[in-house]
Structures are given as structure tokens and as C-alpha cells.
Amino acid sequence: MKRTLPAILATALLGFAFGPAPSMASEAYVENADEIVKQADWNTMETVSVVFDENGYTPDVLRFKAGTPYKLALHNQSDKHHYFTAPAFFRSIATRKAMVDGQAEIKAPYFKAIEVLKEGGRIDLYFVPVARGSFEVYCTIDDHREKGMEGQIIIE
Numbered sequence: 001m002k003r004t005l006p007a008i009l010a011t012a013l014l015g016f017a018f019g020p021a022p023s024m025a026s027e028a029y030v031e032n033a034d035e036i037v038k039q040a041d042w043n044t045m046e047t048v049s050v051v052f053d054e055n056g057y058t059p060d061v062l063r064f065k066a067g068t069p070y071k072l073a074l075h076n077q078s079d080k081h082h083y084f085t086a087p088a089f090f091r092s093i094a095t096r097k098a099m100v101d102g103q104a105e106i107k108a109p110y111f112k113a114i115e116v117l118k119e120g121g122r123i124d125l126y127f128v129p130v131a132r133g134s135f136e137v138y139c140t141i142d143d144h145r146e147k148g149m150e151g152q153i154i155i156e
């Protein structure tokens with residue numbers, strides 16, 4: 001059947017209107033992150049530590065409370081580099097900074113992935129969780145994810 005241009009356009013519009021709805025929480029970065037970071041009481045900051053080893057992240061389920069300021073301390077104790085890739089999670093938090101103690105402090109509106117280098121690499125991420133939800137985190141190097149280098153991050 002030969003389709004006319006209007007028919008094709010109508011199909012495209014219907015597909016747009018009734019296609020799968022995007023998840024609002026994961027589509028855009030937190031817009032007023034600076035404001036949220038400034039208003040947070042950093043004296044109440046909680047620290048969550050994650051160790052990377054040969055088998056994955058420990059712990060592999062992380063829970064955060066929306067509105068509470070956090071330091072997420074990542075420490076790679078294995079002999080391989082590993083990623084902490086969590087794009088939807090990074091879109092759901094107001095980022096203050098990332099810090100490599102004694103080395104560097106990075107201010108950026110958001111991150112996509114953080115690679116922590118082998119044999120003791122460390123980085124601390126300071127942020128306030130904003131959008132509630134469950135997000136995946138995984139390593140993108142070789143077959144690490146298939147071997148179990150993945151986890152879940154929950155903002156409640």
C-alpha cells in the first residue's frame with residue numbers, strides 16, 4: 001500500500017502523542033541545584049561509603065533521603081579501574097562538588113559517570129538528593145557489569 005504524506009505525518013504525530021511517556025525524573029537535570037545546595041544544612045551531612053573490589057560495589061544497594069545533604073565516598077580497592085556510571089541518579093540530585101582529598105575539588109552542575117582508578121583511587125561526591133526513585137549504577141569497563149559490578153541507588 002502506498003501511503004500519502006499526510007497519512008505518514010498523521011502516523012508520526014500519533015506515535016508522538018501516544019508513545020511511551022518519558023520518565024520526568026530522569027529526563028532533565030535538577031535546574032535549581034545551586035539554590036538547593038546553598039539552602040542545605042551541611043552540618044547535618046551524612047556520609048555513605050562504597051568500596052569497589054574485584055566483584056562489585058559494597059554495599060550494592062545505596063539508600064538516600066531526599067533533601068538530606070550527603071557525602072558519597074567512593075574507594076577503589078581493586079587492581080582494576082572501575083566506573084560508577086549512574087546517569088539517571090546524577091540527574092536526580094543537586095550536586096555541590098566532587099573532591100579528591102588533598103588533590104582537587106571540582107564544581108560542576110552535574111556528572112554522568114565517575115571513574116575511580118585502581119589500587120586506592122578515592123573521590124567524594126557532595127550532593128543533595130532531589131527526585132525520588134530507584135536508579136541503576138554499573139561499571140562500563142569490559143565485562144565488569146556482567147560479572148556483577150552493578151547496584152541500585154534508591155532516593156526515598
Ligand SMILES: [Cu+2]
Pocket residue numbers: 081082083139140141144145149
Ligand atoms: Cu569495573
